[in-house]
Amino acid sequence: MDSFLRITGARTNNLRDVSLDVPKKLMTVFTGVSGSGKSSLVLDTIAAEAQRLVNDSYSTFIRSRLPQMPAPDVQAMDGLTFTVLIDQRRFTGNARSTVATATDLASLVRLVFSRIGSPSAGYSPAYSFNDPSGMCPTCEGLGTVYDIDLDALIDQEKSIDEGPVRFSLFRPGVYRWKRFAYAGLFDRQKPLKDYTAEEMDLFLYADQLKLIDPDPRFPQSARFDGVVTRMRAVFLKQRPVKMSAQVREELDRLVTHHTCPDCQGARVNAAARASLIDGHSIVDWMRMPVAELRALLDDLADPRVAPAIDGIRHVLDALLSVGLGYLTLGRESSTLSGGEAQRVKIVRHLGSALTDVTYVFDEPSTGLHPADIQRLVALLQRLRDAGNTILVVEHHPQVIAVADHVVDLGPGAGSAGGLVQFEGSPAALRRSDTLTGRLLAEPLRPAETGREPRDRVTVRDARSHNLQGFDVDVPVGVLTAITGVAGSGKSSFATVELPRQHPEFTVVGQDPLRGGIRSTTLSILRIADTVREVFSAASGLDPSWFSFNGKGACPTCRGRGHITTELAFLDDVSLPCDACGGLRFNDTALEVRVGGSSIADVLASTPEAVSELLSDHPDVVAALDWVQRTGLGYIPVGRSLDTLSGGEKQRLLLARHLSDPHRDPADRIILDEPTSGLHPNDVETINHLFDDLLDDGATLVVVEHNMRVVARADHVIDIGPGAGSDGGRLMFAGTPAALAADRDSLTGRALASSSVRAG
Known part of the structure; x- marks a missing residue:
């Protein structure tokens, strides 16, 4: 029993009395069609029960202050160990959380500059934009100056009783409105345009003013703040994380922001900016792509900070190994995609001294090019070889192929799933008669010829983000796949440059949908x-x-x-x-x-x-x-929308777009990785949908890593060769078959490998 995680009679969500033994200290991949019960088994049963038991191990005093988690619907579980769940939830940090802080690199970088930077700005906090001794005083370490757009906020034609503030949280009757309505300072019937300069200054900018004769309804112990002063304190300095969609949209309309004029977005003060190591400041380090910074550190040798430099190199190497070499350390963590955030979390666990831990991964290959997946697999194997148990919910053939053990669930989704279809090795899975096995064994056949385009549009001098200024034709009336490694510039080309030059294209991307739990x-x-x-x-x-x-x-x-x-x-x-x-x-x-x-x-x-x-x-x-x-x-x-993955949200938006009764069947649609999180069988469903849309006259441009989509495209545009500053160039334009024959293209090699997969 010590060699297995033993699950008996699991009935969580759609699981149908599932019992199985999962080997410890090996990597087990759980696969099956979307909705088959993989996440119910791994995340909602195994990981959830392990976390509940950990909480139960604390004293009564501690447990009384922890949330009481319900037990999953399972008859029995044995052999559980301490479990770490590394899912695809985005970081919820604010503007003060960056890649450097999320990977714990920030403290090491500050330490290095505090010891050998010249001239020294002081101790480590003097290099931190989150510390008063190091932050730029103008923007308070944010790099951006936010302020209120008075013209958008105030309607000077209205009086206080009529509601002169164009913000629902200050509408007549609510408590913020009562603060200036009952202050005893203003004529509530007089339009603001008739206020004296002194009255307007008080109305907008008063700061903790002690009132002499307020209305009895004004709180006795309170001081008066002007509307702008109040908004700056509540919505700019603090910027509440939890706001309704309506309030957030209103704030986006009322708040202006621009790069800080003093630090030019560097966030730190002049002393920190002036402190250099070999001609580079801490700002330069934060703005360099990880790959460029790692190369720079090859030449940095100073015995005073050797341990810190080694630690930085170790983390940078890990970021490179998961395909994140294009990120900068100064990038806000909340802007990372779910897949990027998950890979950053993986990096945080590498090198941990803990062993016999169960690590649970939820589709870690999401957003990765096949060339990057090999590096991801190497990381998973490193964690396994350190004496840990690795459980991976995954669809990608490259990840399944290197598993020590595979569990396939199905046969269908929802009530048609929830049963174990197969347990064994990847090779045995490919030989099995399961849906997953048949699809994995089937080699792809890159299209040699495609549909004949009706027309072509030209994108000229593409330079958005890291694009290097190339020209390329995009055919009309066919399916064009945009490929390349993560960070190569695919999305910049397809979702920014193409619709900017040709507005008739509609982008259906993976931007967060408004509404969250309420939608x-x-x-x-x-x-x-x-x-x-x-x-x-x-x-x-x-x-x-x-x-x-x-x-x-x-x-x-x-x-x-x-x-x-x-x-x-x-x-x-x-x-x-x-x-x-x-x-x-x-x-x-x-x-x-x-x-x-x-x-x-x-x-x-x-x-x-x-x-x-x-x-x-x-x-x-x-x-x-x-x-x-x-x-x-x-x-x-x-x-609820907040429970859907990025790929699911995008397909939902696509369904909304396609169900519009006024939609032109010949419209031009751009999709950004629509197959994220899909089983190969579900990818085939998407391919059939694409065929139907094209037959009706549509034009499809699809940013994709999935070789099943690329192989069936009519035209492929490959961007690379690398990520960030190493990408952004046109590598190939032509048919999938011609791409598979191009050995200089990483995508071409991946497509060729998929097309000769043994059954």
């Missing part, structure tokens, strides 16, 4: 109102009763479905609401039935089931049909 598939597709109206007609209640954002919300969790415990510098922990059981609705809403289903039942159903229930509503049926055709048929229509 669902139905709301993104703009059919939520139709569903509510169906329940309204059946009950006579207002449609708002069937919205968890309206009257129908559970009063305890306010329609969230869970209660969140904030743990300061640790991740928040959410537990299902006891009152509604996670259903999000109150009893009044849940009592209404349509076709035997409550509104909560509908939100928990798949697109196919909802289409059948509401078959007499063509707008609902059409929209949900596109959801299924984009490979998202396994996702319940009420799933």
Whole structure:
């Protein structure tokens, strides 16, 4: 038993009484179609139970201050060890968190400059933009100066009673409005344009003013702040992390920002900027790509800081090994993609003295070119060889091929999945008759000829971000794949340069969708109102009763479905609401039935089931049909957006775009890695969708690493050869078959390797 993690009778989510033994101190890959139960088994059962047991090991005093995590639905588990989950959640840090701070490099870099920088600025804090002794005093270490756009904020034609502040948090009646309405300083009926200069200065910029004769409704112990002073204190200096989508959009409209005029975005003060090592400042180190900085450190030898330099080199080498050599240490961590954030987290665990740890990875190959995946695999193997157990949820053939053990779940998604289809070696999986095995054994066949384009558009002198100024034609009416290693400039070309020069192209990218937990598939597709109206007609209640954002919300969790415990510098922990059981609705809403289903039942159903229930509503049926055709048929229509991956969100946006009744079938669409997180079978579903769209006259430009998409493209544009400053050049333009024959292209080599894969 000591050699295995033993799971007996797992029934979490869609798992169907799964029992298996997972070997310890080896790398086990869990695969299967999207929604088959991989994450339910690995993340929601194994990792969740290990974390719960760790919490239970603390004293009663400590446990009483920790969130009480529910046990997963499993009969028994044995052999669990301390478990680290490395998922694809983006970093939630603010502007003061960078790649350097996330990898713990910042302290080492500051130490080096404090010891050998000349002239010295002082001790380590004197080089930190997060410390008063080192930050630029003008921007307070942010590198950017934010301020309020007065013209956008203030309507001088209105009086206080009419609401002169164009910000909903200052509208008449709310407490911030009451602060200046009841201050006793202003005529509430007089338009602001008639204020004297002194009155306007007080209204906008008063700072902790002690009032002489305020209205009795003004708080007795409070001081008065002007509108701008108040906004700067609450929304600029602190910038709350948790804001509604409406407030965030309003702030984006009201706040201006530009590079700090004193430090030019360097963040640190003049003394830190003037301190040099071999002609380079700490600002230069922070702005260099990791690969360039690592080369610079080859020539730095000073015995006074040798241990610190060795530590920096070690972390930089790890970043290079996971394909992040194009990042800069000064890049804000919150701007990293989910895949980039996950790889940074991997780097943090390399070299740990802990052994016999279980590391759980959730699709670590996301966003990686095949050339980068070999380096990722080497890191996973290093962790395994240090005496740890590695569990990987993954679809990529390169990762599956090097596993010591493979568990394949399926056979389908949702209720059609949740069973173990195969356990064994990668070679045995390829020989098996499972869906995954058949697809892995099948070699790709790069297209030698493609569809004939109707026309071509030319992108000239492409220079966005790291692009080096090349010209290239993009064919119209066919599928063009944009390839290259991570950071080579693919997205810069496809999602920035191409639509800038040719605005008729529509970008469906992976930008975060507005709404988060309050938005669902139905709301993104703009059919939520139709569903509510169906329940309204059946009950006579207002449609708002069937919205968890309206009257129908559970009063305890306010329609969230869970209660969140904030743990300061640790991740928040959410537990299902006891009152509604996670259903999000109150009893009044849940009592209404349509076709035997409550509104909560509908939100928990798949697109196919909802289409059948509401078959007499063509707008609902059409929209949900596109959801299924984009490979998202396994996702319940009420799933919150914050639980979807980047690839799932993009495919949902694509479904919304395609379901628009006014869409031109011959439109031109740009997609940024739409197959992220997809099983090979689901990739084939996307390929068939692309075929249908092209047959209807559409033009598709797809940024992709997946060789299944690249092999079937009509045209390929390869950008490289490397990342960051080493990329941005046109390496190839032509058919997939010609690319596979190009040995100078990393993409070409990967495509050729995939096309001769042995069965």
